[in-house]
Amino acid sequence: MASSPPPFCEKAMTRNRALRRTLVLLGMATLPLIVPVGAQQFSDRAKKIGFQLKCMCGSCSMTAAGCSHPGGEFSGPCPTAKGMLQEADQHVAKGETDEQIVQAFAQEFGTTVYAEPPKSGFSLVAWAMPTVYLVLGALVVIFVISRWVKKNASETTASAVAAPPIAPELLERARKLAERATED
Amino acid sequence: MMKVWNVWLVFCTFLLCMLGTFLTRSGVVSSVHAFAQSNIGPWFVAFMGITLAVCLGAYLKNRDYLASENQLDSVISRESSFLFNNLLFLVACVAVLSGTLFPVFSEWFTGNRISVGAPYFNRVNIPIGLLILFLTGVGPLLAWRKTSRESLKRNFGWPVLIGLLAGGVAFALGFRAYYSLASLILCVFVAATILLEFYRGSRVIRARSGASFAACAIDLTMRNTRRYGGYIIHMGMVFVFLGLAGTAFNRDVQKSMQVGDSMQIGPYTLVLQATDSKPEKNYTAQRMMVEVLRGNHPMMMLFPEKRNFLTNKENGTMVAIYSTLKEDLYVVFAGIDPDTQQPVIHAYLNPLVKWIWFGGVTVVFGTLIALLPNRRSVLVLAPAQQPSTVEPVPHGVVASPILREGHD
Numbered sequence: 234m235a236s237s238p239p240p241f242c243e244k245a246m247t248r249n250r251a252l253r254r255t256l257v258l259l260g261m262a263t264l265p266l267i268v269p270v271g272a273q274q275f276s277d278r279a280k281k282i283g284f285q286l287k288c289m290c291g292s293c294s295m296t297a298a299g300c301s302h303p304g305g306e307f308s309g310p311c312p313t314a315k316g317m318l319q320e321a322d323q324h325v326a327k328g329e330t331d332e333q334i335v336q337a338f339a340q341e342f343g344t345t346v347y348a349e350p351p352k353s354g355f356s357l358v359a360w361a362m363p364t365v366y367l368v369l370g371a372l373v374v375i376f377v378i379s380r381w382v383k384k385n386a387s388e389t390t391a392s393a394v395a396a397p398p399i400a401p402e403l404l405e406r407a408r409k410l411a412e413r414a415t416e417d
Numbered sequence: 418m419m420k421v422w423n424v425w426l427v428f429c430t431f432l433l434c435m436l437g438t439f440l441t442r443s444g445v446v447s448s449v450h451a452f453a454q455s456n457i458g459p460w461f462v463a464f465m466g467i468t469l470a471v472c473l474g475a476y477l478k479n480r481d482y483l484a485s486e487n488q489l490d491s492v493i494s495r496e497s498s499f500l501f502n503n504l505l506f507l508v509a510c511v512a513v514l515s516g517t518l519f520p521v522f523s524e525w526f527t528g529n530r531i532s533v534g535a536p537y538f539n540r541v542n543i544p545i546g547l548l549i550l551f552l553t554g555v556g557p558l559l560a561w562r563k564t565s566r567e568s569l570k571r572n573f574g575w576p577v578l579i580g581l582l583a584g585g586v587a588f589a590l591g592f593r594a595y596y597s598l599a600s601l602i603l604c605v606f607v608a609a610t611i612l613l614e615f616y617r618g619s620r621v622i623r624a625r626s627g628a629s630f631a632a633c634a635i636d637l638t639m640r641n642t643r644r645y646g647g648y649i650i651h652m653g654m655v656f657v658f659l660g661l662a663g664t665a666f667n668r669d670v671q672k673s674m675q676v677g678d679s680m681q682i683g684p685y686t687l688v689l690q691a692t693d694s695k696p697e698k699n700y701t702a703q704r705m706m707v708e709v710l711r712g713n714h715p716m717m718m719l720f721p722e723k724r725n726f727l728t729n730k731e732n733g734t735m736v737a738i739y740s741t742l743k744e745d746l747y748v749v750f751a752g753i754d755p756d757t758q759q760p761v762i763h764a765y766l767n768p769l770v771k772w773i774w775f776g777g778v779t780v781v782f783g784t785l786i787a788l789l790p791n792r793r794s795v796l797v798l799a800p801a802q803q804p805s806t807v808e809p810v811p812h813g814v815v816a817s818p819i820l821r822e823g824h825d
Contacts, residue, residue: 287534294534344529349537350519355527359519363512363541370504378497381489 279321288314428472490563498556554607580606594665639792646787656776663769671763673754686710700724721750745770
């Protein structure tokens with residue numbers, strides 16, 4: 234036989250339910266007051282283009298789609314970047330290509346809007362530099378190493394001529410000892 | 418060896434620290450850390466000039482002490498791997514420096530300031546990072562001065578095979594992000610070389626002592642703490658790279674939700690169960706109660722919230738996090754949708770993040786091991802045991818010492 238809950242418990246549950254409902258209603262009612270900056274959803278294409286554009290708020294160097302600088306909202310772009318994404322969405326709605334949209338932003342804000350230098354004109358220097366450093370550095374390292382190897386080879390030959398020859402059995406013994414030592 | 422090189426690396430590191438501070442503080446490049454309208458620039462330049470002069474002076478004064486014999490038997494040697502490793506770090510450093518200064522250069526040459534942001538630095542440094550990871554595995558297994566072909570085969574045969582096998586399996590499973598795939602192959606390769614080193618050393622000790630592999634590995638590490646501590650540090654870097662490889666699979670979903678609505682991200686279903694307001698001393702928090710389900714099984718409640726600070730009228734966002742070794746789930750209350758007036762929940766699923774933290778802890782642990790002194794075998798004198806059946810030694814005769822192995 235199922236026993237009915239005691240009156241105290243029932244009262245407490247009713248009070249909890251009422252409290253929860255009040256809290257939810259209070260929460261929903263105060264939401265617009267507490268979070269004045271509205272969150273907005275943008276299309277995937279606008280976000281993709283946003284990663285090619287720098288946030289032009291002036292206080293950060295993040296991309297429009299990845300902007301999360303202090304003062305902005307952690308979960309999304311700051312108001313400036315949001316405006317840029319909204320603008321990107323307007324261009325998308327007009328049927329423009331990604332390149333055209335980025336160019337439109339470059340005309341509006343200048344070349345500072347690029348998140349990465351374009352692969353044309355003077356900007357190509359920025360892309361070429363790391364490869365140039367690597368190739369030049371590798372050439373220098375290879376040159377230095379081969380000079381050390383040559384120097385060592387010539388010194389070894391000179392000392393071999395000067396020094397008396399080592400007995401083959403002694404050499405073999407030394408080799409075995411070295412092998413055993415390096416094995417450990 | 419390479420003393421002059423090392424000394425100049427130290428000098429350059431300090432000078433570049435100063436340059437970096439100057440660039441951000443003086444406003445030469447745009448930075449949130451720039452001082453507003455200050456005359457600190459000339460002071461910095463003067464200080465850097467003095468520092469450079471002191472470095473040059475110190476070098477010239479000690480030039481004779483820094484002279485060292487640089488000799489190598491072969492290009493394939495540990496010394497060469499050091500040089501190539503230095504080269505890669507330097508290229509990464511100079512690439513970041515020139516990228517940072519590129520807007521200034523472009524303004525000088527063309528009159529237009531072309532900005533360089535994070536995507537450029539990522540694109541340039543990822544291949545360099547992968548090359549450094551490769552050398553992390555190769556370098557320690559090369560012999561000093563010269564490495565024979567047999568030694569190369571013996572040390573690298575299995576690790577290369579295991580790495581490629583892991584890459585093949587990952588590719589077959591649909592892993593297509595090529596940088597992440599390369600990172601995975603290299604991580605497995607480096608981990609295999611390190612584990613093989615521990616295995617070989619432990620096996621030799623085990624053959625003598627008969628102790629367990631774990632005990633032998635600890636003994637091995639304590640005998641040469643710098644070498645094996647270094648391997649542990651390398652393993653830490655493998656974990657970090659593994660975590661970084663996961664970023665290719667980051668995803669996020671944003672949805673305007675009302676109580677009872679759900680959204681899907683990866684294997685998780687997020688259900689907005691309720692919202693409430695939580696007044697605190699200096700802020701009011703708006704809290705979302707989000708239930709996380711995997712399949713149809715409830716896993717936990719997450720409580721992302723936004724805080725409105727009453728005095729300065731600013732908002733703070735508190736992210737709710739569920740973190741596992743496989744992935745991190747971040748749930749954020751992003752704000753209110755202006756069209757629907759409903760709360761917007763932004764969820765991020767970032768794989769393998771914890772491995773980056775774990776890698777950092779491993780690096781610290783390896784460093785601590787490397788700082789310990791080596792446990793070396795030493796010869797100590799101990800008096801011989803007197804056999805009970807032997808007659809007592811006459812007075813005045815000292816027991817003969819025998820040699821015993823011990824540790825300092």
